[in-house]
Amino acid sequence: MTDCGRSHFAKLVVTIVLTVVAWGLFENPANGQQITGQVSMEGRLFTQDALRDNLYPTNVSIAIEPEFYQELNDGRQSLTVVPFLRWDEHDSERTHWDVRELDWEYFARDWELRAGVRKVFWGVTESNHLVDVINQTDLVEDLDSEAKLGQPMVNLAIIQPWGTLDLYALMGFRQRRFFGAGGRPGIPFPFNSDGAKIDGGNFGWAMRWAYTAGPMDIGVSQFHGTARDPRFFIGDQPIVIADFIRSPFPSIDTQDPMIVPGYEVIDQLGVDAQLTMNGWLLKFEGINRWGQGSRFAAMTGGLEYTLGNLRSSGLDLGLLVEYSYDDRGIEALTPLEDDVFLGGRLAFNDVQTTEVLAGTVLDRTSKASFLFVEASRRLGERSTLDVRIRSFVGVPPDDVFLYGIRNDDYLQASWTLYF
C-alpha cells in the first residue's frame, strides 16, 4: 500500500475510474448507497530561489478521493471505501495512492465494532497533535501533518455511562511518507526511506477512555507498537542532533553516509483534556513515551476564545494561543520542542462560507518562525477555492528541521470540485 511504480499507478487510475463508473451505474440511494467524493487541482508558486540546482519554481498537482458508502442491515452496519490518489508534477514521492478507508462498522446499543482500514483522531489542541498516534502521517500532502494514511485495525468501542472505552488491535505498520529528493519542500540530506529500519513487526495495540463531565472533556490513552515518527540513523547509530549540526552539512549528492529512518517499538501514555467555559476553550495534551532512546515527556497546552458576531456584523474572530514543550530539547523529533503558536481565525459566516486562518509558530530556542495563512471560500454550489501561504523566517543553521527548507516558502491555490 505504500509504493508503486508508474505502470502500477496507471493501472490503479484505470481501476478507480472503472469502479467509480460501475458504482455510479448501480448507485441506489434508497438502498442506503451513496457515492460522493472530490477532485482537487493544486498549483504552487515558490517565492524564493531553491537551495539546490534543478529545483522548480512552480508545481502542479491533482488529487482524487471518491467515497463509496453502503448501509446494511437496516442501518445496523455500514461499509465505507475511500481510495485516494495524487499525481504530482515534480515530486515522485508526492505522486502516491492510499486506501484512506475500507471500513466495516457494526452498531449495537452499548458497543460498536469497526474493522478494516480506518482513520482515528485523538486530542484537542490545534498546533500539535501529541496524543494522536494511531495513524501514520502522510507528510507529502502538507507540512501541517494533518493528512493521515489509513491504518488497518479492529476497534471495539464500549459505550457506558462511565465513558467510552475504545480498544484497538492494530494490524500492519505503515512507514511515514517523506518528500522525495527532487521535491520542494524536500529533505536536504542524503536520505533513503527505502532503507528504513523497522522494529516490532506488524502488530500493535491501543486503548483510550473518553469521558465528558459537564464542561470538561477528558481522554486517557495508551499505545504500544511501532512508532509512527521515526528517529534517524546513520548505520546503526541514531543521529545526535547536537553533534550533527556542528559537523559540516552533508551534501545531498553524496551517497555516504546515508541517513535512514528507524521505527522503534514504543509505549506511549497520553492525556488530553478540554474545559469549555464562557466562550473560552482551555486545552491540554501531554504524553510520556518510552522505547525510543531515553524516556521523555512532552506537552501542548493553550487557549481558544471566539469573539462571536463581532459588532453584529456576523463575523466570528477566534483567537488561539498554544505552547508546546518536549523535554528532549534539541534532540526532539519534532520542530515543536519549545514553541509558541499564535493564531487567528476569521469566519465571515457568509453564503460562500469565507474563512481565513492565519498564524505563526515561534521557536523560542532557535528563534526561527513559521508563518501561515489558510483562506477558503465556496465557489457556486459544488466547489471551493483554498489559498495557502507557508513561509519560514529567520531560520538559523542549528534548526535542523527547518534549515534545509528555509527557501521553500510557497503560495498555494487549490480548487476542489465535489461530486
Next chain:
Amino acid sequence: MSLNTTLLSVDGHPVENGRCLSRGVISVALVIAMTLAASTWAFADQRGDEIAREADRRDTGWNDMIAELEMVLRNRQGEESTRALRSRLLEVDADGDKLMIIFDRPRDVRGTAFLTYTHRSGPDDQWLFLPALKRVKRISSNNKSGPFMGSEFAYEDLASQEIEKYTYEYRRDEILDGRPTFVVERVPVDSSSGYTKHVAWYDQEEYRLAKIEFYDRKDELLKTLIYRSYQQYLEQYWRPDEMYMENHQTGKSTVLRWSEYEFQTGLTARDFDQSSLRRVR
C-alpha cells in the same frame, strides 16, 4: 392565588375585613381590581409565562422527532443559494432537548454534524464533527448570535426553545391573518444572545407560534420570522412546513422548508452521543 394577592394589594384590605361586604360589592371590587391588575407589569408577566407554559405543555410527549430541511438563502439582488440538512431531536426529562443537525449540501460540508445538549439553565453543550479529519470538537455555545450557514437564521433561532431561556410579558390580543393571537414579549435570559427581545404571536386556539419579530442589541427591529402551513402530527403536535425569515436591515431573506417529519421513531440517548455523531450521515 396570585390574583388574590393582587386583589389584596390593590384595595389594601385584608380578606377578614371583606366579610361585611355584600356579594355585589365584592364582585364589583373584583372586576375593578382585575382591570387594574391586568394593567400592572406583575400581572402581565404572569400571563405571558402562562402562555409560554401552555404552548410548551401542548408540545410535550413526542419523545423524538426527525425531519429534513431545505434552506433557500436569498440576497438583496434576489440571487439564491440552497442548503440541505437533516435534524433529529430527542426530548429529555427535566432538561432541555438533544438536537443533532447533519449537513448534506453544499457538498463541501457534507457529513459535517452538530450535536447540542440544550440545558434549561446554564450554557448548552455543543460538539461539531469534522469528517475530513474524523475529529469531534467540543465548541463553545456562546457564539449563538451569528448567522447559521450564511442564512438569516442565527444558531439561537434554530436551537430548542426551552421556556427557561426567556422571561415573558403578555402584551395584547391581536387578530393575525384572521386568527386571534396573544402577543408576548420574550427577553432572552442569556446575555450572549444577539437580541434584546422577541415579540412573538401565539395562536390562541392551538398555542403555536405564528410570527416572531427580533430586536437587535440596539433595540431596533432586525428580523421577522413567519411560520407557514402548519400540519398536525400524531393528532397533537403542530409543525410548520415553512419558516420565512426576513432581515429588515440587509434586505436578505431565508426560507426554511421542512419535510419528512416523523415522530416517536424510537431514537434514544445513544443516537445523540459522540459515537453516533461520528458515523451519522
